Amino acid sequence: MSEIKSAGIKGYAILGAFIAFLLFVFLVVYLYKYNNNGVPEEPQLYSDLLTTFVSGLRA
Template identity: 65%
Template structure:
């Protein structure tokens, strides 16, 4: 009977690890996509972003 119980515990551990890995992957993809939204398409716009950041730091 204990063999069945141990197999059940191992199954839950493997299932938990799989669900955790899936959630971690979803989180990484979400953060990656969220960071890409604020990146300007043209390099000239980076100067405006830096100036804005500097003005926030001074305030």
């Protein structure tokens, strides 16, 4: 009887690890896609945004 019970516990542990892995993968993919939103194709735009932000802080 203990073999069946330990097999059940192992099954739940493997299932939990699999679900945690899937959630981790979804989180990584979501963050990767979210970080690419609003990224200008020309890097020169970043310097313009930075200078505007810094001048706004000084004023």
